[in-house]
Amino acid sequence: MTVGIVLVSHSAALARATADVAGALSGPDVLLEPAGGTDDGGMGTSIELIRSAVTKADAGDGVLILMDMGSSVLTAKTLQADLEDADLEEDGGEPTVRLADAPFVEGAVAAAVLASTGADLEAVAQSAEQAWSMRKL
Secondary structure, three states: OOEEEEEEEOHHHHHHHHHHOOOHHOOEEEEEEEEEOOOOOOOOOOHHHHHHHHHHHHOOOOEEEEOOOOOOHHHHHHHHHHHHHHHHHOEEEOOEEEEOOOOOOHHHHHHHHHHHOOOOOOHHHHEEEEHHOOOOO
């Protein structure tokens, strides 16, 4: 099993493209799920799309969520709180979810590559967050 990764963007196309790039570099064993746009295909975020992506990405080792900006962070935080509340009520039925404070594309790639090695959720999250220091020049 590996840590699953959910990519939350205001744009469905950006979320899919980032999943494609990270998946190409990490290999087929990492569950990368895009959750971009609104329920009706518009620009924005949807808690239900994120919830569905978390369910698909959960293989039992936890799910890391990376967000692009603004309301995607608030929506992901709301979902995380909802899952934690449900977990307390149902004795462990919900996946462990960790949010990463990371650059979207670089963080997704770093997380996916480390997840492909079988690293745990916290290590995968730290890898994504360390992507802030990836210099280009």
